[in-house]
Amino acid sequence: MKIFVLLSRFPYPLEKGDKLRAYHQIKELSKNNEIILCALSDAKVAQSSIDELKKYCSSIEIIRLYKLKIYWNLLVQLLFSNNSLQVSYFYNKQAQKKIDQLLNKYNPDHIYCQLIRVTEYVRNSKIKKTLDYMDALARGMERRIDNAPFYLKPFLKIETTRLKRYEHFILNDFDNTTIISEQDRDLIVNIKNDSIQIVKNGVDYSMFKHRQEEKKYDLIFTGNMAYPPNIDCAVFLANEVMPLVWNTHPNVNLAIVGATPDSKVIALKSEKIIVTGWVEDMSEYYAASKIFVAPMQIGTGLQNKLLEAMAMKLPCVTSSLANNALGAEHNKSALIGENYNDYSKYIVSLIENKDLCNSIAENGFEFVKQNYTWEGTTLILENLMTSK
Known part of the structure; x- marks a missing residue:
């Protein structure tokens, strides 16, 4: 099967949880499937990182998102729409056009999206698709409110409401949805949230292997x-x-x-x-x-x-x-x-x-x-x- 993997950032190096999950899933899926990786990025991706993913992907496409456009888009969405800022940060029309072209070019059998940040690009596609919520972003945002500086609290409250709404409605646009734990699944506000499949993380036991060393x-x-x-x-x-x-x-x-x-x-x-x-x-x-x-x-x-x-x-x-x-x-x-x-x-x-x-x-x-x-x-x- 040819799988088009759409990510909100390039999955290497492995310094963030979403990168770790995407990297290892791509590595495992590549054993039986052809992987086309499309990653958004608001920074230049090192060639060494690209080379690492070439081991597992038949094609790699990187779409640059520039900070000036990102911040302008966030301001517009905050003032004149009810759209989630998490989603708005990673969305622009030029990237949409490029992704549409890539889908026509590669004609994949399946689209795999990690995080709701990228779902706007493909939510209306007729190709079979899977969304990995990964975790409940809205609840994570909500838990930050109490400890946030006073000037950020209003924005976090607004974004929490918007994220909850988006997490709810986006479920219906995908053939499959996954999430990392039962705890997070229960936090997605949708009457059909029990249909979300639990897909846990794993461990790279070749890297994280017990060994005796001096304890510093x-x-x-x-x-x-x-x-x-x-x-x-x-x-x-x-x-x-x-x-x-x-x-x-x-x-x-x-x-x-x-x-x-x-x-x-x-x-x-x-x-x-x-x-x-x-x-x-x-x-x-x-x-x-x-x-x-x-x-x-x-x-x-x-x-x-x-x-x-x-x-x-x-x-x-x-x-x-x-x-x-x-x-x-x-x-x-x-x-x-x-x-x-x-x-x-x-x-x-x-x-x-x-x-x-x-x-x-x-x-x-x-x-x-x-x-x-x-x-x-x-x-x-x-x-x-x-x-x-």
């Missing part, structure tokens, strides 16, 4: 540090959780590892808190750490960072919010907390109890190995696309 970091938290839920988590961890840990274990350090750290994250740097910025190989940092912590307070979707840490046999401490999508068993595969007292208590328990540390690590590894593989999850997607 007691605790580690990872992710794209420009992403608001990660910023919020890093600040919460440093300011609310770590002081309680330091009360009994003053020498414990924390590594905050991930691309483009926000100024709020950079400000957390100290003798005991390391902020790395972008790293070439995240697995090196997991291997050099003792305990993984991700007390996520806002956000939606499945936390890839938890899957990676578990795959590398790190004992994990996380929140019930993050675990709703993950589905780990408390006190067996992970330690699940509700507040800063819980998180600090669990961290101290893992520091002081080596048997507990090893047990959570081993059980966590078995849990992800059984439930999260890119081969297995992408097969669900492939069967969905070929069955209709």
Whole structure:
């Protein structure tokens, strides 16, 4: 089958969750199908990134979106329409014309869209098509409102309303829809949301593989540090959780590892808190750490960072919010907390109890190995696309 994959950004390097999901799905789908990749991009894509995707795609098309046009379009849509700004950011008429030409040129059997950001381009196409919501964007936006600066709150409220409406109506324009977890599916406001197929993420076990190395970091938290839920988590961890840990274990350090750290994250740097910025190989940092912590307070979707840490046999401490999508068993595969007292208590328990540390690590590894593989999850997607 010839599949036209339409993305809101180029799926490499793998510093964002949507890129990670798209990259591995393309890799798996390419084993039995021809992949034509069409990616929007508001920045120049490195040739090395293009070369990486050439391994799996018969054709690669990149459509540049220029910031001046993007910002003008956003202003117009905000003032004179009820359209979602998330969707408007990635849409323009020149790109529409190019995508129409590409569909005529390649004549694919199926269109696969990742995220509602790109659905306007193909929603009226007669070609069979699948939308991957990935996660519930509207609810994720809504959860940011309380912690946002006062001047952003009105815009976030407007966008939340618009996103909910768009998520509702776009479902009816696609033959198939998928999402990353049951938790996110339940947040899509549509009477037919039970028709949305759950397609989880996986782990690249060849990269995230347990190995014995010198431990430089007691605790580690990872992710794209420009992403608001990660910023919020890093600040919460440093300011609310770590002081309680330091009360009994003053020498414990924390590594905050991930691309483009926000100024709020950079400000957390100290003798005991390391902020790395972008790293070439995240697995090196997991291997050099003792305990993984991700007390996520806002956000939606499945936390890839938890899957990676578990795959590398790190004992994990996380929140019930993050675990709703993950589905780990408390006190067996992970330690699940509700507040800063819980998180600090669990961290101290893992520091002081080596048997507990090893047990959570081993059980966590078995849990992800059984439930999260890119081969297995992408097969669900492939069967969905070929069955209709």
